[in-house]
Structure formats: C-alpha cells, structure tokens
Amino acid sequence: MSKLTLNGATFTSQPNETVLDTLLRENIQIPNGCRQGICQSCLMRSVDVPPPVSAQVGLNQTQQKQNYFHACVCYPEQDMMLALLESEQTIFITARVIQKQLLTVDIVRVVVECDTELTFFAGQFVNLLRDDGLTRSYSIANRPQADNRLEFHIRRLPNGQFSNWVHDELVVGSTLTLSEPKGSCHYLSGSEAQPLLLIGTGSGLAPLCGIISDALEQSHSGDIHLFHGSSHHKGLYLVDEMRELATKHTNFYYTPCLSGDNVIADTVQGRAHDVALSTIENLKGWRVYLCGHPDMVNHSKRLAYLKGASIKDIYADAFHVISPDTK
Ligand SMILES: Cc1cc2nc3c(=O)[nH]c(=O)nc-3n(C[C@H](O)[C@H](O)[C@H](O)COP(=O)(O)OP(=O)(O)OC[C@H]3O[C@@H](n4cnc5c(N)ncnc54)[C@H](O)[C@@H]3O)c2cc1C
Structure with a gap:
C-alpha cells in the first residue's frame, strides 16, 4: 500500500x-476515459518520485522526463506526491454538430464543425466530453481538410452511457467539447510505395476511412488492402463507397467479411482478420493498421508480426471494453 498526496490531502x-x-x-473528481492508458484524459504528474515506467507508455520523452503518467494504469510502487495537469495544458475545442445519419442499425455518423482550426493526422482520435464530464474516445473518420470538420462513426452499445446519449440525445445544432487530436495510429507520408493492410471490425472502419482517403489523396502508390468485418451483413457499411473507390483506384482492394452464417453475394465468409491474414502470405515490408475490438486487434498484432511485419509498422487502436466493475 502506498500513500498518495494530492493538494495537501493524503490517500x-x-x-x-x-x-x-x-x-x-475517495471522491476526488479526476477526468478519465478509456482506462487503458491511451486517451490521456487522466494524465497526472508525480512531483517527487518517477512513476512506474508502465504508466508512461505512449507519452513523449519530455512528458516522461517530467514524470507525467496515466493515472488509470499506474499501480503505485511507493509513496507519491501528485499534481493534476494544469487546465491550461489541456486544450479543448468547441464544435457544433452539423450532420447526424444512421450508417447501420447501431452505428451513427456524426459530423461536427470546430470553432477553431484543427491540425490532425487521418486516423487519430479525440476525446469527446459531455457537459457532465463523461469522456469517451472516438476516431476521426475523415482526412484533414480546410473546413475544420470532423466525422465520427459511433456504435451504440447496450447500456453504453456515452454512445446511447449520442444516438438518442445529441442533435444537429448541439455543441460538443473535444480534446485535441491524439494517437499514433495514422497515415504517414514518406513511404508511398509501401503496401498497406487495414483490418477493421464494426465502427473500427472509422479511422481506416480517414487513413485510406489520406493515402489515396497523397497518391500512395503501394497496394492498399482493406478488410472490414461484421457478424451480419447489416453491420457492414459504406460498402458502395468502398467499392467505388476500388473501381477508381487500381491499387485499392476492398474485402467485406461476414463472420456469421448468413453470407451474401460479394462478401467473404470468415472473420476479417482470419480472411486478411490467410489471403496475404507474407507481410514483410508492409504497414499494418488494426482497429476495433481489442481481441481482434491483439490477436492480429501477433499474427501480423509472425507473418513478417515489423513491430514498428504495426499501428493499432483497440476500442477498449471497460468492464463494468472498473467503471
Ligand atoms: C482510441 C479509441 C478510439 C475509439 N474509437 C471509436 C470509434 O471510432 N467508434 C466507436 O463506436 N467507438 C470507439 N471507441 C470506443 C469508445 O471510446 C467507447 O468505449 C464506446 O463508445 C463505449 O462507450 P459507452 O459510454 O457508450 O459505454 P460504457 O458505458 O463505457 O460501457 C457500457 C457497456 O459496454 C461495454 N463496452 C464498453 N466499450 C465497449 C466496446 N468498445 N465494445 C464492446 N463493449 C464495450 C462495457 O464493458 C459496458 O458493459 C474508441 C476507443 C478508443 C480507446
């Protein structure tokens, strides 16, 4: 057991x-979101001792040297004097909802227009904040453009606090608060000939849409293979748009996959990552993007590595499942 001191009080x-x-x-209100050390909502600083290294994964070198850490994955190893992140260091943006449209029975497209100019890479995510402070991460589904618009694909989860609020209560004209864009699962210019493999399940297609449109816009010349999976054909979306892109760009290949029994024409039976990793024999030299369910992401990461992809070329966003007892 360790003693944690914050603003003169010890816990x-x-x-x-x-x-x-x-x-x-202890009823101290700390902003938090993903609870897996990704979204940085609960970032804190240790004033005296260095925090455990495992709580600093994903932070830049300066933040690490300044003893910043993710409170949600920090298991204290000794007594710590804590400081909250000064509010001016957290940049928030206000945005207005300008479009809301159902893409599937449980995935809604939400387009917002930001009040200020936003710099981001296609595939990054932002934290969306509700007025009461409830925070969740959502991937940006479009590429950066001059219009300051961001598109999100948000899946309704049974009993999901944020996703149900978005589906049922957020309307065109509502305002939302956003964090600055975060994450390293994004398109990188500079290796235009490198083949890309993108695997997504459900609304995991969102960041992949941004990455694909950015890659094509930047004249990526290497092959781009997208495998999108769902258990049911009604869970696949943007199918016509992806097929049209594949017709227009000879280096873009699209494979919709259905893991359930009810397979329809022009889809492949099987889980997206199984289909992808059995179709592509050798991933040496490839860049791999994995987005969606954590089990798929973690399993595919390992398989992609075993098939020759370099660890530095595997980018992943696991849409974390917060277990009810840790909420
Ligand atoms: C980097 C990142 C990017 C993300 N991008 C997207 C995105 O583009 N689109 C999107 O729809 N979601 C995305 N998510 C997931 C999103 O942040 C929320 O976790 C999700 O919307 C659930 O929030 P909620 O408040 O509705 O559910 P909660 O109230 O937090 O949870 C309700 C119930 O659902 C379970 N649950 C929580 N999350 C999931 C999940 N992902 N899958 C299955 N069950 C779950 C919980 O265990 C709980 O039982 C992303 C997550 C991360 C970390």
Missing part, C-alpha cells in the same frame, strides 16, 4: 488499485 492505495481508482474511491 492510501489498496493492493491492485490504480492511482485513478484510489482517487475516485
């Missing part, structure tokens, strides 16, 4: 408890 962490869990248990 004792319980075994197997993260810094975030200790503070929330």
Whole structure:
C-alpha cells in the first residue's frame, strides 16, 4: 500500500488499485476515459518520485522526463506526491454538430464543425466530453481538410452511457467539447510505395476511412488492402463507397467479411482478420493498421508480426471494453 498526496490531502492505495481508482474511491473528481492508458484524459504528474515506467507508455520523452503518467494504469510502487495537469495544458475545442445519419442499425455518423482550426493526422482520435464530464474516445473518420470538420462513426452499445446519449440525445445544432487530436495510429507520408493492410471490425472502419482517403489523396502508390468485418451483413457499411473507390483506384482492394452464417453475394465468409491474414502470405515490408475490438486487434498484432511485419509498422487502436466493475 502506498500513500498518495494530492493538494495537501493524503490517500492510501489498496493492493491492485490504480492511482485513478484510489482517487475516485475517495471522491476526488479526476477526468478519465478509456482506462487503458491511451486517451490521456487522466494524465497526472508525480512531483517527487518517477512513476512506474508502465504508466508512461505512449507519452513523449519530455512528458516522461517530467514524470507525467496515466493515472488509470499506474499501480503505485511507493509513496507519491501528485499534481493534476494544469487546465491550461489541456486544450479543448468547441464544435457544433452539423450532420447526424444512421450508417447501420447501431452505428451513427456524426459530423461536427470546430470553432477553431484543427491540425490532425487521418486516423487519430479525440476525446469527446459531455457537459457532465463523461469522456469517451472516438476516431476521426475523415482526412484533414480546410473546413475544420470532423466525422465520427459511433456504435451504440447496450447500456453504453456515452454512445446511447449520442444516438438518442445529441442533435444537429448541439455543441460538443473535444480534446485535441491524439494517437499514433495514422497515415504517414514518406513511404508511398509501401503496401498497406487495414483490418477493421464494426465502427473500427472509422479511422481506416480517414487513413485510406489520406493515402489515396497523397497518391500512395503501394497496394492498399482493406478488410472490414461484421457478424451480419447489416453491420457492414459504406460498402458502395468502398467499392467505388476500388473501381477508381487500381491499387485499392476492398474485402467485406461476414463472420456469421448468413453470407451474401460479394462478401467473404470468415472473420476479417482470419480472411486478411490467410489471403496475404507474407507481410514483410508492409504497414499494418488494426482497429476495433481489442481481441481482434491483439490477436492480429501477433499474427501480423509472425507473418513478417515489423513491430514498428504495426499501428493499432483497440476500442477498449471497460468492464463494468472498473467503471
Ligand atoms: C482510441 C479509441 C478510439 C475509439 N474509437 C471509436 C470509434 O471510432 N467508434 C466507436 O463506436 N467507438 C470507439 N471507441 C470506443 C469508445 O471510446 C467507447 O468505449 C464506446 O463508445 C463505449 O462507450 P459507452 O459510454 O457508450 O459505454 P460504457 O458505458 O463505457 O460501457 C457500457 C457497456 O459496454 C461495454 N463496452 C464498453 N466499450 C465497449 C466496446 N468498445 N465494445 C464492446 N463493449 C464495450 C462495457 O464493458 C459496458 O458493459 C474508441 C476507443 C478508443 C480507446
């Protein structure tokens, strides 16, 4: 058990408890979102001792040297003096919803227009904040353009607090607060001839849409293979748009995959990652993007590596599942 000191008050962490869990248990309001050390909503600083290295994964070198860490994955190893991130260091943007459209029975496209200019890479994500502070991460589905618009594909989850609010209550004209764009799962210019493999399940297609349109816009000359999976054909979306892109660009290949029994024409039976990784024999020299369910992402990461992809060329966004007992 370690003692955590924040603003002059001291709290004792319980075994197997993260810094975030200790503070929330003590009714200290700490912003938080993904709970897997990605979204940076709960970023804090240790004023005295270095935090555990595992709580600093994904932070840049300056942040690491300044003892910043993700409170949600920090299991304290000693007593720590904590500081909250000064509010001026967290940049928030206001945006207005300008379009809302169902893409499938449970995935809605939301387009927002930001009040200020936004710099981002296709495939990054932002944290969306509701007025009461509830925060969730959503991937940007479009490429950067001059119009300051961002598109999101948000899947409704049974009992999902944020996703149900988006589906049921957010309307055209509503305003939303956004964090600055984050994440390293994005298109990189500079290796235009490198073949790209993109695998997504459900709304995991969102960041892949942005990456594909950016790659094509930047005249990526290497082959681009997209495998999008769902259990049911009604869960596949933007099928016509992807087919049209494949007709227009001879280096873009699109394979819609259905893991259920009910396979329809022009789709392939099987889970997207199984189909993709059995179709492409050798991934040496490829760049791989994996987005969607954490099990698919983690499993495919390992298989892509075993098929020859270099670890530095595998980019992934697991749409984390927060277990009810850690909420
Ligand atoms: C980097 C990143 C990018 C993301 N991008 C997108 C995106 O583009 N589109 C999108 O729809 N989602 C995306 N997500 C997931 C999103 O942030 C939320 O986790 C999701 O919308 C659930 O929030 P909720 O408040 O509705 O559900 P909660 O109230 O948090 O959870 C309700 C129930 O659903 C379960 N649950 C939580 N998350 C998931 C999940 N992803 N799949 C299945 N069950 C779950 C929980 O265990 C709980 O039982 C992303 C996540 C991350 C970390």
